[in-house]
Amino acid sequence: MTSMEKQTKQRMSVLQGTLDMLVLRTLLYGPAHGHQIGKHIQRTTNDFLQMQHGSLYPALHRLERRGWVTSNWEMAPDRNREFKYYRLTEKGRKQLVVEESQWKQMAEAVARVMWPAAEES
């Protein structure tokens, strides 16, 4: 079994709630449309997160309803076509900070249980 195959099998579905954070973080680079966001996350995680583009959209609409992002149909700079661009709001920026610190706490907590020795050393 090659490592590549192994990795494919170990692809994880994105944890509920984590996706929001990933999207917000992605938008920190600037406005993007759904496809770009999806591609970015896939690329950055080396396709480790098993994520279909579609699952982004409910998340994007949820974020918009909460006022963390805004959306607008805009002409793409590189081609003659309109896309729905999402933009991080001030509120979204704050939310990202909150989620990030929550995630860190969570990860540290899990780590302390899983690898107590590593903590000591």
Added chain:
Amino acid sequence: MRWWQIRKREADLERELQSDLDLEEEEQRESGLPAEEARFAARRALGNAALIREQTHEAWGLAFFERFLQDLRFAMRVLIKSPAFAGIAILTLAIGIGATTAIFSVVSGVILKPLPYSDPERLVSVELNLPGIDQSDSPLSSPDYFIFREQSRTFQDIGLYALGMNSAGVPANVTGLGEPEHVLAARVTDGLLPILGIAPLFGRPFTRADDSPGSPETVMLTYGYWQRKFGNNRAVIGKTIDINGTPHVIIGVLPRSFQFLDRTNLALFLPLKLDRASATLGNYLFPGIARLKPGATTAEANADVARMVPIVLRSFAFPPGFGLKQFEDLRIDPNLKTLKQEVIGDVNKVLWVLMGGIGLVLFIACANVANLLLLRTEGRQQELAIRAALGASRGRIAAGLLAESLILAAGGGLLGLGLAYGALRALIAMAPVGLPRLNEIGIDGRVLLFTLVASLAASLVFGSVPVFKYARAGIGFKVREGGRSMSQSRERHRSRSVLVIVQVALAVVLLVSSGLMIRTFLALTKVNPGFAAPAELQTFRVDIPETQVKDPIRVLQTEDEISRKLAAIPGVSSVGAGISVPMDGSDNVGGLLVKDHPSDGQIPPTHQVFFVSPRFLMTLGTPLIAGRDFTWSDIYDKAPVAMVSENFARKYWGDPASAIGKEIRPSTRDDWRQIVGVAEDVYQNGVDRQAPTSVYWPIFMPSYYGRPEYGVQRVATFAVGSPRAGAEGLVNEIEQAVWSVSSTLPLAEVHTLDYYYTKSMARTSFALVMLALAGGMALLLGIVGLYGVIAYSVSQRTHELGIRMALGAQTRDVLKLILAQGVMLTLIGVSIGVASALAATRFLSTLLYGVKEDDPLTFAAVSVLLIVVAVLASYIPARRAAKVDPMVALRYE
């Protein structure tokens, strides 16, 4: 995000997903895949589109609403597939909702709507109670007006008005505008219209100068009269018209929307012109309306008026023969109420009773529909069970069932609104003539809101019954069982039985109520009103103004001549003239002195006072019990004669015969007059009120209260006995006869006596018809409900009945078994109904006459009726059950 943007949202999402797909497809193609495969790859990369859409919709927070729409759509499809069920349910509801809406629009227009004046809650009617002479709600006198207007601490202003003897309007003969015309006017003090917040449409309002005695005569026209007589011509201001022979300058036209209290047929407003210089105490003639200062309450105003009453008595002269003591003995007590209360009168109680009665019908209709729904839902148990098994939550199933109820109620509400619209016209047409604010009744926003609420409430009432029964957990195992018919479990049958019992009980309440009204109506018609054959008596009124005939004797001669001309019309049996006819709403109360019963300085008791010509009582069919009628020679010879009613004679002298020869007079300033005749009592104010003690003076006397001008009756109501009464032909001949004497005399109030008689019972007959309709509907719906339950139970028990018959049960036994079931339900319903009716009929007490609220006959008759009907309703299905062939029944299924 609003729900109506949902379509836009959906389109937006589609576009967004599509652009994602396009991009992905492009990229895949660029990586070397063929076009076809690239498209599939793009789809795969996107994922399950339907799921994405659903999840995104959830993200919008509108899922609840969308599910609801879905339920409605599904329910609609289900209902369309069973049109018979839907039709019957909607029709039943429509009848209930329609009837309730119709009666509510009456309640709304008459009771709930504020009066159409500015700040109407600050308007009060100012009246006095005079317990000393047993008079309540007495109008005010002119001294009251002057003192109240000047010295009140709680009134912003007060105004008085006069609407003539029977409160319909002051008669006014308008001449000089084509044909002489008889119209009705209101006389008002200058403050009255401003108090109501009414300014003229154009022209100017009355001023104090207009309202002062001796100033030039002025008049304001109502919009309707202005339109009718002058078209749209605004140049009428400053023109002069002749009213009762006197020229009046038109100073203003009132707005179209203006209506004075509930009088719709007024043409003119004239200044009342009360004279302060000659005002004396007494003469309580003019109703008052005041506007309270902001913040003042009716109770404070009452106290304020009570404070001013002694001031009035100290500030003005007493009428001759009276002093302070007599006025103190009146024990004048202010009685202020809101103007609305005054306008509505005692009708609100009747209307609420009717509203309650009709509301019960809606309730019964709901019970019927609930029953239908139960049957239907039971038939659908498998479907529901499968839905539950497939994962539908209890709430989801309940929502589905409720959505059906909602659609039924909406359909019922819409159709009901249409029915109400029609029913309202019928209702207004048959409403009691005295029903106030009739023209303000209509279907308006408030009524629509009521219909909406009633429909929603109804859908909850009947819709929740099957929901509670079938949407609970544990329905799952029914999938296995439901296919096989079993004898009904008691529990399953109970809710339908309860509904039938409720229906029967409510039907009992309504039928008892209408039964009591029927008894009341019969009791009223049995009372001898003091006149005979009212349908064969034509009446009309003629006013002979002073400007037209000045000499009092000439007035009498004119009236005499008209009588003779009328008597000459073929087929006319008898003719007479008086100031009013029975039950026409006139109320002419006066005091008088009885020679052998001196009043010793007390205020003499009051009586109904009439002025009549010879043969007038005979024409009415009021028999003389003792003595004789007036003769024309009595009148022309100025003979000192009088007649009294039987109860008057009994009150003073014990029996009618002894009254003959006794002497009475109107006041100390008149001569004594000898009683020559005693007439049977006449129920002047309707048969449900006591017949007043009455005195009949001749239609012409040299003087009355010492005033010659009061001795002549310029307003005469003629009574013409003829079998053709009411026919247009006779009315034409009568007009010709009158005009042959004087061509400028218009006829007013042309009615048969029966019109007044029917009118006097209108309140009773209105309540009777409405309650009888409600009772009839309740009975019909109740029978249908009972029949349905029995028939269904028979169909479910076919198997069991077959076994019974196979084991030897006879037809008779089966009949008995089924009938017993129906009768048992009915008996329970009737006993609950009788108990409820005993409580409910208390609200009817003000409407009843000659029958007690707990009248045993009515209660017994209704109970028997319902039991008989119930036996019939159960007999049909019972018969069918008894005919069951045991073999067929056993093989069944």
